[in-house]
Structures are given as structure tokens and as C-alpha cells.
Amino acid sequence: MLDAKYVRENLDAVRAAMADRGEEWDFATFVHLDGERRDLIGEVESRQARRNEASKQIGALMKDGKRDEAEALKEEVRLINEQIAAEDAHLAQVEAELEHLLLTIPNMPHESVPVGADETDNVEVRRRGTPPAFDFEPIAHWDLGPALGVIDFERGVKLAKSRFVVLGNDGARLNRALVNFMLDEHAKRGYTEWALPALANEETLTGTGQLPKFEDDLFKTSEGLYLIPTAEVQLTNLHRGEVLEADALPLRYCAYTPCFREEAGSAGRDTRGMIRVHQFDKVELVKITTPETSFDELEGMVGDAEHILDALGLAYRTVVLCTGDMGFSAAKTYDIEVWLPSYGDYKEISSCSDCTDFQARRAAIKYRGGGFKGSRLAHTLNGSGLAVGRTLVAVLENYQRADGSVLIPEALRPYMGGQEVIEPRG
């Protein structure tokens, strides 16, 4: 959420930013509601001030036994209250509309973000590793997985519905190895690990920006709770409504959770395999920091995510998303894309964003003690480190061999009981 005052005082800049994002937003209604709100507040408050004054006088008069004078004042206050009630109702309606409007405007892109319309305008910042050169025709994971007995698409559909998958045998074990490997590596780099609820309430999802605008992307329970689409939601909201101490920052958190996405609107995209599914595992990184260090922390977070790919020996490239491709809450986002032979291209495996104070304002995450009076909004960052399902896919596809087996990257072997190869079933 952007600050109403900021929008009011920087209308042109915000308009330009929304144009860069390719976003429509109702500026005219905002200006109207914002002005109306302030007018109403002025009126209501001056009446309240008069009422408070009169009430004090009544108290004093009653003490002095001047009943008649007190009664006259009581009558005046009754009238004032009627006026206040009417104006208050109007004000509440205006504020609700304004609030809703503000909750639907995306974050301002950082000045370093390239302006562009869509993913073709993203800018590559680095490329590491070399895609494997196969002396045989590599098999896509949607064929390789079932052949190895490690991925079962049909049974995922049977148990739940389409776009759910089952991992079995060495696949289940590899998945667990990846989770543990990632968490251990991030712990070494200063991230504190958390275990979190897989469900979250409306306030939590509003805090990080999924609600109210993107409810269609979420699974919702009959009790009004939502299945989390990412651990970012929980890690960031851990400190919702809190005032943190400046010297405790930055907070660096990580967590493994399952993630649930309705994937509404993506029918027909990545339909084969387990690239886009309703439930997947992810290790998430979140930082809460100060405005001064936030963009440095973003660079560090990207490095932490890339480290996992380096350690697994997977080829990848890192891109800065342009204004038109960035997510709702982000001021700047780096995507890390891993090489997938089945796509013959790099495919997103991590997305690291600096949300500046956008989520902090929604979630009231503040800090104090930074050499200023009172408290200020913190900055929040989040990044995948990494999407486990896609990492598993990348390992299978990139480490496959001519005989149909898959070599296990050395870094993972300690997590697989020393196992070095996944052999075809049978």
C-alpha cells in the first residue's frame, strides 16, 4: 500500500510509475475521495471538540448544582451528536472506499528498474554455469520422472485433481534432501529457520499484498482461512503490528513450507510436467531491514539463492524484471532462471524482491532506535531459495545420463545417505 499523503503530493510521479507498470488505477476517484475525506474529518472533529468542551462544562455545572444550565447544554450536545452521527456514517463510507482503492495500487518501482512492457524487456545481469551438452537425446522430466519411478502424475490426479503430483521412492527422498540441503546452507549464511502454519487468515494475506486483489489465486477453506501461496506470507507477518529495535535488524529468516496456488488464469501454460502445479514445496527467504540497507540486502539475498544453484552445479541466469513484469508488492525484483533441457531455455526457479515499505505499511512493521524520534516503517524483502519442485526437475533433467539413470549432485549425496545415482526402476 502506498501512503495516501504520498500519492496526493506526488500525483504525477505515481501516475508515471503506474504507466510504466502498465497498470490502470483510478486517480480521479482517489483525488475526489481523499479531498472529501479530509473535509469531513475537519467538520466532524470540530463538532467533537465542541461536544467535549460542553460535556466538561456540564460536569462542572452539575457539581455546582446549576441544573437548568446543565440541561440546556445537554440539549445542545444531543443536537451535535445527531450531526456527528450523520457525518460519521458518510466519513466511514468514504474511508472504506479510499482504503480499498489504496489497497489495490501496486508498489512504486525503484529508480534502477528498467522500464518495459513484459518479460521480453527484462534485463539479464549475469549468467553462470554451462548448460550440459548431451551426446544423446535428453528426456523431459515428465517422461524421465515416471520412467525412474520418482514422479507419478496420474496418481496425483487420482488423489486430488489435475496439477497435483506424487513423488515416490528416490523422488520423495531427493525432494527431502533438497529441502534439508537448502535450509542448512541458508542457516550457514545467517538465516534463522522457522516452521510455520500452512494456513493464514485474511489479515495476514492482506499484510503481504495477496488480498484483496488476488483472492482468485488462493485456495480458501470453509472457515475463511487460506492455504498459503508462499512462506513469505507467514515469515513477513511474523512481525506484523510490531515495533522492532534497529540494532536487531536486519532480520534474516528462512522456512520450508508447502505452497498452494489456484493458478487461476494460467490454464494452458506449462501444462506438462510439474513446473506449474497447485501444490509445491519451497524454501523461502525473508528479510526485514531498514531503508538504508534494503537494496544491499536484496543483492545479498539474490546471492544466497544463486549459491544453492552454484552448489548444485546447475546453469542459470539472473535477470532484473522490468516495470511491466514486476509483482504487485515489489519495488525491484530479480528472477533467477535455471537451465531446463526440456524447455531448451532458462526457467524461473527463484524470485527475489525488495518490497520497500509497501508491505510494512499494510502490516504495520516498524522499527525504532535508529537515531530518530519515534518509529519508522521497515523494509521487507522476500525470495525463493529455492522452489524445491523446480529444483528437483532441474536436477533430474540436467544430470540425466544415456542409460536413463540420473547422477546425484555431490552436494546432495550426504542428504541421500551417500547414494550417487538414481537408477531406472525395474
Next chain:
RNA sequence: GGAGAGUUGGCCGAGUCGGUCGAAGGCGCUCGCCUGCUAAGCGAGUAAGGGGUUAUAAAGCCCCUUCGAGGGUUCGAAUCCCUCACUCUCCGCCA
């Protein structure tokens, strides 16, 4: 799921026959004084959000709201009434 107790400022904790309570006291924190260093001591300040004022710097000043949330009674509610949420204790159930 049933019964009872509770929910006050960064933290702890006073505060019910309704007004002088945004709220005693303590801790913590900030500034100043004192002090060979440290410790202790002394003085002042220290909730949040919003509106206005000012030069759309900072500070200040004025006003409004907020004592879990929402509603009610009243000229006036932290204090009385109702509903809900959460926490704790006991019982039940259970991995």
C-alpha cells in the same frame, strides 16, 4: 466441545457506586548534570494513528480518535450492558 478467569502505553503493572484518566508507579530508552574509569546518583523527556497550522525540511503548536474488536446506555465510558476474537486454568476428545 463444556466451565471459569483475563485482554491497559516498548515491557511490567495500577485504575469500576461513569466526569478532574491517554491513563499512577516501575522497567527500558533519550537528553542533560554529577563523576579518575565503570557502577551508582540527580533532573527533564518518552504511546500510536489521523486532521489542521507552517515554506508539501525538521521541530513545535492546536484538535480528534484509540485502554482486545464491534455495538449499546449516557451530555460524558478504560470504568456499566451486549456480541465476537484471543490468552490462561480445569474437564472432555485426540496425533
